[in-house]
Each structure stands twice: as structure tokens, then as C-alpha cells.
Amino acid sequence: MTKTSSFSAPRGVPDYLPPESAEFVAVRDGLVATARLAGYGHVELPVFEETALFARGVGESTDVVSKEMWTFADRNGESFTLRPEGTAGVMRAVIEHNLDRGSLPVKLCYAGPFFRYERPQKGRYRQLQQVGVEAIGIDDPALDAEVIAIADAGFRGLGLDGFRLELTSLGDETCRPQYRELLQEFLLKLPLDEDTRRRAQINPLRVLDDKRPEVKEMTADAPLMIDHLSESAKAHFDQVLGHLDALGVPYVVNPRMVRGLDYYTKTTFEFVHDGLGAQSGIGGGGRYDGLMAELGGQPLSGIGFGIGVDRTVLALEAEGKTAVDGPRIQVYGVPLGDVAKQRLVVLAGELRKAGIRTDLAYGGRGMKGAMKAADKSGARLALVLGDREVAEGQIGLKDLSTGEQRQIPLDEAVAQVADALAGQQD
Template sequence: MSKPSSFSAPKGVPDYVPPASAEFVAVRDGLTGAARMAGYSHIELPVFEDTALFARGVGESTDVVSKEMYTFADRGERSVTLRPEGTAGVMRAVIEHGLDRGVLPVKLSYAGPFFRYERPQAGRYRQLQQVGVEAIGVDDPALDAEVIAVADAGFRGLGLDGFRLEITSLGDDSCRPQYRELLQEFLFGLDLDEDTRRRAELNPLRVLDDKRPEVKEMTAAAPLMIDHLSDSAKAHFDEVLRHLDALGVPYVVNPRMVRGLDYYTKTTFEFVHDGLGAQSGIGGGGRYDGLMAQLGGQELSGIGFGLGVDRTILALAAEGKSAGVPARCDVFGVPLGDDAKAKLVEIAGRLRAEGIRTDLAYGGRGVKGAMKAADRSGAKIALVLGERDLADETIGVKNLGTGEQQQVPIDDIVAVTGAILAD
């Protein structure tokens, strides 16, 4: 009996091991595939960035920046942070590499781990996996609708259907300052604790995002941004909804929705799945018209989303569904002797080169153990090779579904296995 390991994964960091890892890959690839269908190119981002990028881009009043970032000094005494979200890093890369000076919009997609120091619970991890897109450089309601439709298509392509899209508008520079004053006037008339009052001073919208029941009750009558939109912001929002109707994407307008990051303007949305309990959000995003200039780039608008791979897997489970199939092979080699194993290694290479997934028994297993391994592999064909077969330059080909076995010339093995698999 092997000694148990004294190491385990960090708290709040899930492992995805076979067979569950097959679903992880299927969900991640399904969500990114929907983005590729709409012309989004892949961008690979650093896992850590200059801390100031997130403080400035995400907002110092947010919980993400003030409470949840993994920040440390590197060996050069520079303050760096494990990325808590993707948009700020994408904008930095677009500015740094001059992508904003080419054809607009710049349409990018990304996938990978993000890091937030939160209390771990079901659906809330300290290393979370996300797929995201950003469309930068064009302020067009039709582009907002496309981004939302890409997310909707990604979820539905995986078989998920028990979710809803909630959407609202957070206004623009022509109406947000007046609304901010109106909201602060309301909030400062409440009996708020010191931390909440400080938040109301920095970013009053964040108070509407407070999940505590007593705060939600106090703010129930708060003025809503959607009732104070400028004519241009309202026209933009109405156009987004019109395009979503044309695309057949169902939605619910939620005027009290506030996303957790400071950079959102105008269109803001979230995908919610009630089967997940308290952590019901499976993805969301919005428009961020001033972010690029704030990070030192041009005055260009953008819109994007981040979809939770972990949360999507949990949502599928809540619906009694799954995605992907465990990794398997098509052909499994059973060698009877060292010379036979050497030949099967060569044959396996030939089959793989032709696109046929091939594995074989290693470690000197007996024929009984090797055949059991072949059955467990999920392969359709077992190749059985012994010393006598080598002398005759033939190999046994067994159809593991029907039990039929035939001897064929070794030189014909690619054609024979290909024909059986195609049947």
C-alpha cells in the first residue's frame, strides 16, 4: 500500500483530473469555439501584471482590488498581482502592441486561470477558470448584441438551457455624474456603517451591489440609473435590446444590477443560473467606454465578457447534464514478448501519424492483464502481436465490440484498422 501524500492542492483551488478533466476541456473549448465563430482571435495573457494596472483599470473601490487580489513584491521589489480578471490585461496588450491602430474593432478571446482571495465555497474558487472576449474600438449597439449572443451561443452549444440573461444600462458620462449625486444624496440619508458610507463616497453604485439583507432593505427605494439615462444612452440601450430580439436571444431587464468592477458603462449584463444557489452567476460583462484612455491609450470604447468554466460545469450538473467524453483511444496494442513490444511501438507511431488514436500495454503485463487494459481503454480494436506472428509478418486484429479476430499482414495494418473504425 502506497504512503499517502503529505501535499494537497491549495485551499479553494480545484483539480480537474480524468475523467472529469474531459468535461473541463469540452466546456472551455465550447465557450471559446462560439467566439471563434464570430471572428474573435486568441490572445494569451500574462498570469501576473503590474499591480497598478488592476488598481487603475478595475477600480480601487471594488472588492476585487481592495480585498481579493493576490499581490506580492517580486525579487526586484516590484509590486505584481496575479490577474483577477482579463479586461485590463487585454487593454494593456492592445495599447502596448498597437492593435488599436489597425482595423477596428479589435476582436480578441482568451481563456485561463484567474485569481481572487475569497472564502472558498461551491462555485467560488481562489483560482477560477474563465473564457473571455473583448471587442475594442467601435461604439455600436449591434456589437454589444453580438458579444452577448456569443456568450448565449456558447452556453446553449454545451446543452445548457436553464439560465437567464439579465441586462441593464449604467449610463454614460452625460448622465452618470448627475445620477451619482442623486444616489449619494439618497445613501447619505441612510444609517450606513462606516465602511459602507466610505464606499458610497468613492463609488455609490457599489452600495447597490451589497448582498447583506439589511443593506438591500435600506436601498430598496434607491433611485435607479435606468430611470435617469441620457437620451443617447437610452437610445443605445434600446438598440441593443432590438438587436437581441432580432438574434432570438431572450433577456430580462434588471434595473438594479450592478457589476463588481468600476469600468462598466452603458450595456451591462449577467448570465444567471438559479440551480447554483448563492453563486448563481455563470458569466457576465459589459461596455467600458473610458477604460482604454484611463490606461494611457486612445479614447476608444470596448465591450466584453468573462464566462466561468467552473460555474458552467456546475450548472450543467444542476441540470443533470455533462459535456465531453473521457479521453480514449481507438486501437490498443497487446504485445506478447519484448520483440513484439518493440514492433508494436513502431506500429503505434504509424497509426498515430494517420490520425488513429493508439495506446498499448506497457510494463510486461501478461496477456490476460493486457486484454483487460484493452477493454478498459475504450478502444474498438486490439492488436495482438506475438513472436510467431513476427516471424510470419502478421498481426492479430480483434474487434473488441464483436469479438471477431483476424490475422492480417503487418504492412496492411493502417488500412485494415482504418476500415474497421470507419465501419
């Protein structure tokens, strides 16, 4: 009778298991690698913070704060929340540890789980995985372009090419108040339902992000921020576009873009992939010039992004591509006898020191069972060693794709395996 566990993962919280987990790891590490090339240092943050940090930093009118946060009280009755996004926590750490008092900009990157209580869908989980970067302390259009280019290079480095960068400007403190009044005046003349009318009074930009066809139709002629930018905000945006042009990063200006968090100002962007259907976003971000001051720090600017690892994996899948660089195991050792096993254990260690991914058949399997395990492992080569071969100083090297096998000197195995793997790559 098959025994089944009485436990399962929470709804909307995925497990990542081999062999599929190799794709997840390759995507996550590949996205982080492009940030490190630009000097972004790793930051590891708590997975939960004081609830007030997100209420103030993300914005109480956002769906993230009002509907999606996982909030709990500790034994002392204090309210904490599993982090729904990364920027507020990074900003808190920068302020707390006085990183903003040193050399600017502070350039940080991170990767890990984030939590939002929403209806689980493929690639949209309650525990979601993100890679993010933040550049804090300098308001420079060239820095905006660098951050965007890092994300673009991360996607392209994984082999992804069916995505699109959309961006706009959400203005600055000199033009946002006037635009807010203009937009509210327009919206409150519309026959909106009570909830939407309340949203228009709290944060009118959120109404432009409403996905309902009837609301989209009513707001089709709404005034757009990009048409009401101050001279300084327009000059900033034009310079960002100029830097992206110089870097060869393609983009589409989308004047109706609205991000889901309240702290964005000026440059705002999103990467979308039409192969994912209606939920097409794979990452995005923007500038947040007032956030540090809002959280009690200096009035310094910042810009960053968050990229969904799960969403990027699905985008690669939609293009029929993989980010995995070769099989999990390159060489599989098959020992036939106790003496052979002792020698192969040592040889496996030598191969691993040489950077060659190596596994062994354990448990005293016979030749047939061990070779089945070798094929299942995805290895390119098998090393077959019996007790007699140990005495003769020889070992069998088998190409698992062609079935060709030959004897090689045991003391030359590491070098000959490396040559054989290099030859297969050629």
C-alpha cells in the same frame, strides 16, 4: 506502508487530473471556439502585472482591489499583482503594442488562470480559470450583441440550456453623474452602517449589490439607472436588444444588476444558472468606454466578457451533461510478444496519424492484465496481436462493449478500425 507526500496544492487552488480534466479541457476549448468563429485572435498575457494597472483599471472601491488581490513586492520593492481579471491586462497590451492604431475593432480572446483571495467554495477558487473576449475600438450596439451572442453560443455548443442571460444599461457619461447624485441622496437618508455609508459615498452602485436582507429591503425603492438613461444611452440599449432579438438570443432585462468592476458603462450582462444555488453566475461582462483613456491610451470604447470554466463545468454537471466528445482513448493495443510489440508500436503511430486516439499496454503485461487495462482506458476497440499473428499478417479486432472479436488483415488495420469506429457512432 503507504508513502504520502508532505506537499499539497495551496488552499483554493485545484488540480485538474484525468479523467475529470477531459471535461475541463472540453469546456474551455468549446468556449474559445465560438470566439474564433467570429474572428477573435488569441492573446497570451502575463499572469502578473503592475499593481497600479488593476487599481486604476478595475477600481479601488471594488472588493477585487480592496480585498481579493494577490499582491507582492519584487526584489526591487516594486509592487506586482497576480491578475484578478483579464480586461485591464488586455487593454494595457493593446496600448503598449499600438494595436489600437490599426484596423478596428481589435478582437481578442484568451483563456487561463486568474487569482482572487476569497473564501474557497466549490467552483469558486483562489486560482480560477476563465475564457474571455474583448472587442476594442468601436462603439456599435451590433458589436455588443455579437459579444453576448458568442457567449450564448459557447454555452449552447457545450449542450448547456438551463442558463439565463440578464442584462441592463449602466448609462454613459451624460447621465451617470446625475444618477450617481440621485442615488447617493437616496442612500444617505437610510440608516446604513458606517461601512455601507462609506461605500455609498465612494461608489453608490455597489450598495445596490449588497446581499444582506436588511440592506436589500432598505434599497428596494432605490432609483435605478435604467429609468434615468440619457436619450443616447437608451437608444444604444434599445438597439442592443433589437440585435439580440434578431439573433434569437433570449434575455431578461434586470434593472438592479450591478457588476463587480468599476469600469462598466452602457451594456452590462451576466449569465446565471439556477442549478448552482446562490452563487449562480457562470459568466458576464459589459462595455467599458472610459477604460482605455484611464490607462493612458486613446479614448476608445470596448466590450468584453469573462466566463468561468469551473462554473460552466458545474452547470453541465447540474444538468447531468458532459462536453466530452467520446473517450480519451478509442483503441487500445495489446501486444503478446516482443515482435508483436514492435509491430503494434508502428501501428499505433499510424492510427494516431489518422486521428484515432490510441494507447498500448506497456511493460510486458500478460493477456489478462492487458485486457483489464484496455477496459479501464475507456477504449471502444482493442487490437490483440501475438508474434504468430504478425507472421500470418493478421490481427485481432475486439469490440470492448460487446466482446465480439474477429481477425482482420494487419495491413488493412487502420482502415478497418476507422470503419468500425464509424459504425459504432452510427
